[in-house]
Amino acid sequence: MGSSDSSPTAAWLADFYRDLHAHPELSFDETRTAGRIAERLVELGIDATAGVGRTGVVGMIRNGDGPTVLLRADMDALPVEEQTGLPYASTVRATGPGGEEVPVAHACGHDMHVTCLLGALEVLMRDKDSWQGTVMAVFQPAEEVGSGARAMIDDGLFERFGTPDVVLGQHVGPLPAGMLAAHPGVALAGADSLRVRLHGTGSHGSMPERSVDPVVMAAATVMRLQTVVSRTVAATDTVVLTVGSIRAGTKANVIPDHAELQLNVRTYAPDVRTRVLDSISRIVEAEAQASDAPRKPEISPIDSFPVTVNDDAAVARTVAALRKRFGDTNVVDPGPAPASEDVGDFATASGAPLCFWFFGGADPDVFTRAAASGTAPDLPPNHSPRYAPVIEPTITTGVAALVTAAREWLN
DSSP states (O other): OOOOGGOHHHHHHHHHHHHHHHHHHOTTTTHHHHHHHHHHHHHTEEEEEEETTTTEEEEEEESSSOOOOEEEEEOOOOOOOOOOOOOOOHHHHHHHHSOOOOOBBOSSSSHHHHHHHHHHHHHHHHHHOOOOOOEEEESSSSSTTOOHHHHHHHHHHHHOOOSEEEEEEEEEEEEETTTEEESSEEOOOEEEEEEEEEOOOOEEOOOGGBBBOOOHHHHHHHHHHHHHHHHSOTSSSOOEEEEEEEEEESSEEEEOOOEEEEEEEESSSHHHHHHHHHHHHHHHHHHHHHTTOSSSSSEEEEEOOOOOOEEEEHHHHHHHHHHHHGGGEEEOOOOSSSOOOOOOOHHHHHTTTTEEOOOOOOOHHHHHHHHHHHOOOOOOOSSSTTTTOSSSSHHHHHHHHHHHHHHHTTO
């Protein structure tokens, strides 16, 4: 980085990141993480308020008259068993929302988001002559379940801390570290996760004629659900439908009395979303009826994410500043992505424009070697047990991107 936006002490940022990575916490359980964040904010001389939206933290830097810029970082982890082999890999286990014990890991990179935002705040605090206005640093819980942003808003975020003029945020991903990517307009898909409970009649494995087998019912349902995308959605519409979990039975020779599916749907257009959800209900109910189920199936929501819509003008202004800082070739437009986020709730609720971008966290040498051999880079995606960004230059890039974007709006 240049002298005007030089990075904070790299050692503390890297150490802070490793500590967060080794101590992940599930959605709305981020008490240790929130405590570490609040402690660091106070050390930096920043007003800190914890417990916003249950476990969220807000840091405020007021530096005279001017715009208010909301900088957001999410901080929750996933019920994933880490397989990175890193010396600071998580071995944490916790109680999941269903009461079961689950492994926990920062398999999505939220620990990196927190680290970069804290680093950016240190730069902005020590160089107040370069900007004027107010920085609202929002460390958000529970992004992974799509309700953390709404929890902070419902807890009076904007009434207590002010209304932003722009919402800025970033997400690490498997791009080469040092690169950034932003897309104007519809940037990320909306998502709906559903739980489907299918009811059968249990029996001994040797007497299937005495049963209504929910395992067979579930298998038929899973296969039929594949036709939603291939046969009920136009080729010009983008939809992803995934059955991520199927649970039934406890023993090889016992036919159980129920089965449970968990589904995830990604869509961009409201009418397409409605058509897909209606099709799911139709197929689930029809397969249950075809199996002569003793009870109608139950379909219940798990979580829901809105479509993330970047403001065209906000992206143009922010990207121009990022390109000036990082170079034109290092800031690209990736097009819409099928991932989902709840950062847009902050923009919708406040009426402020949103600019949300991705920054690379993968070793650039992996891409160089792949290009030389004419192959695609073999990189685990976010949410993989093997996912973890390289520490540098990821932190340096993430800090510089937030500082550059914030200064553009606080000029």
